[in-house]
Amino acid sequence: MGLLNLLLNDPAAFIILSIPLLYSIIIHELAHGWVAYRLGDPTAKRQGRLSLNPVKHLDPIGTVMLFIFGFGWAKPVPININNIPDRRKGLILVSSAGIAANIILAFIALFLYRLAVPGLPEVTVKILYYLAKINIMLAAFNLIPIPPLDGSKIMMGFASEGMRRFLIQIEPFGFFIIIVLLYLGILDPLINLIQWVILAIIAIFLPR
DSSP: OOSHHHHHHOHHHHHHHHHHHHHHHHHHHHHHHHHHHHHTOOHHHHTTOSSOOGGGTBOHHHHHHHHHHSOOOBOOOOOOGGGSSSHHHHHHHHHHHHHHHHHHHHHHHHHHHHHOOTTOOHHHHHHHHHHHHHHHHHHHHHTSSSTTSHHHHHHHHHSOHHHHHHHHHHGGGHHHHHHHHHHHTTTHHHHHHHHHHHHHHHHHHSOO
8 A cells, every 4th residue: 555646546645645645654763762761761862863864764765664654664664672670571572562652643633633623724634644644554564473563572472482583583584584574465464454453442432
């Protein structure tokens, strides 16, 4: 679900949407670093990564992937889990933080979308729609339990020592595995299911 159609059909909306979309992945990474800092790990703060400055976060390939395919990534925020007293709990909370941030952004966009009054500029409605859709996609994509995605880190927090070692061993090949599975369409049903669950949870709190 890329944004190429939006670029081709409504370039103005695409340009206006670019900044909030880029900040969606920046806030995702910032959330990881902020939660780690609150739990006792100052690594991201010391390296200047607790910042909204896009230069400090954006990964060129991840940004291009976001706009072409609808999912992407920023440069990972450095985390030293050993600085957190309860490492297992810390791993779960830090890894979940970026996903939670995207879900919150999606909720805000859908909340405003629901409240859109008649006569609101079409471009504004379209931006809210795409902003919600992309953030739900980012959250769903990152919940896939394949390293180095956040879902695998969350799984490590609950898994046995043997499973953690296995996930660590395959992490160097993780993105290759993910790209192949995406190309073959194998991950599509899982991503669609996770998106449906996220949207169902968000819908509970939206105005009727």
